[in-house]
Amino acid sequence: MKIGVLLDSSSGTTNEELKGTNIEVIPLHIILEDESDLSDTRENIEKYDVYKRVNDKENVKTSQASPGELEIKYTEMLKKYDHIIHITITKNISSMQDTAVMVSNQEEFKGKITVPEHNLAATAIKDCALYLNKLIKEDEKDVNTLVKKITEFENKFIAIIVPGDLSKLAKGGRAVKIFASILNAFKTKAVIHWAAKPKKIAMARKLSIIIEKVSGMLDKTYGKNGYNLKLLTTWDIPKRLLENTRSELEAEGIKFEEAYLPSIYAVHAGIDTLGFVAYSKEFDY
Template sequence: MKSIAIVTDSNCGMSPAQVKDLGIYMLPMPFFIDDKEYLEDIDMNQSEFFQHLEQNPGCRVSTSQPTPESVTTLWDKLLKDYDEIVHIPMSSGLSSSMQTARMLAEDYDGRVRVVNNQRISGTLRYSAIEAIQQAKNGLSADEIGTWLEETRFDSSIYITVATLKYLKQGGRITPAAAAIGTMLRLKPVLQIQGEKLDAFSKARTMTQAKNTMTKAIKDDIADRFGEKINLDVIHSHNLEAAEEFRKEVLTTFPNIGEVNIFPLSLSVSCHIGPGSLALTCSKVHPEIW
């Protein structure tokens, strides 16, 4: 049986220590503050990032995909110890990093399988964990990649933001829409199901937004996933609210034994800003465990 390394990027929301414990390798995603490049958890951590935003409200933040050199350097290192690599980048609908990785993989004689898994954050985390399990089950890198692509829509993310500033800055909404939303104090609920970040609903209060996200997950369980699911609460610099939301989610879904809390990756927070809350759902595939 061939040895397989599982690689994802820091948009999975896990810390370097967490991926190490799971046996996963992680590519740090770059982001920019006023045109200066940083790598998450290498040059700047969560606390430092949001402190900088608070102290410099006029700063501009943006993101980029990893450099080709950073990708191939990691692959070359891993292929000294592993036969194959399964590389699971963030959703191709949110970044061109998947397309770039596929192009780079053409020079690796089939030893690197780049997966168009179309996930991010907590749902990407579960894909990487499932890939680890499928490697233990004896699947090849190509078989793991095919399975991940076949199950890529078995997840949902619903997220509400505290400010429209960063969505406007990143061109995700028009300045006019941002101005109207700010004036009316709307809290949009956005969704990711497969590819892109799309509008889902509008709420006037955080309580309404949380109720909207919870109902959406209920509907997904009933219509798409069934009762065997993983739920995560994700946040950007909003831990206290996330802990309270977690309690509410556990009350709403009493059959779920555990709801994890994870921070939103910094490269996603660049587009969302501080104060966001999200509820993510991933279907469990008991046949692989």
């Protein structure tokens, strides 16, 4: 059985990373204040100055791929693969997963599409997919086994987000407005463990305290150096904030790689948002 993996643009996956893999991507949507509907691609983010609009407090929103777009993508991929595992954006951000389940249950797709439930976020979805790609190349052909591997990956993954603008989260119903206004008034940052139910793990004004919290959570979960960590930022993040974050991570002895924060998160949390995504080294690909 030939198995393909489908992600959406919330995974931060680039075409360069997909060369030679069985992974494909369907874009989500960004809706501008004038109701212009853009596919979530870097080209569109830059062409339409989306991050500037976000920073200027314009009412920029996001939307899932439509059922029709999914039907087209599934049909296209099933010409190349016998089965598709579709790892969507998480349910606590979007209804994309429910829509994918609905479309996958249509007669022409029954038994050919699997949409696993999960709580992976941002680039962890991409890392999990690349791990599955490795297993498939090693001749793993059982869909149930691969879905179990997604759960195992999820159980050893951490996502921590430090929103650049909590008022945007509040506007989208993703934070309590009073809580957000208090934090913004005192220039305090919330450190949020992003899971099925996101949980605030700290409030801090100093970057050093934020990184201490991140370090403590990594050590508690993995021990020393038992993980792969990515620092996620937008390409428009203030240079000083990025440099200071790098310095604080290095001062804590934390090894990390850098990647771009998927634009869906930047739209909802601000362009100064910091993301820290880690997974166990046992899932290296």
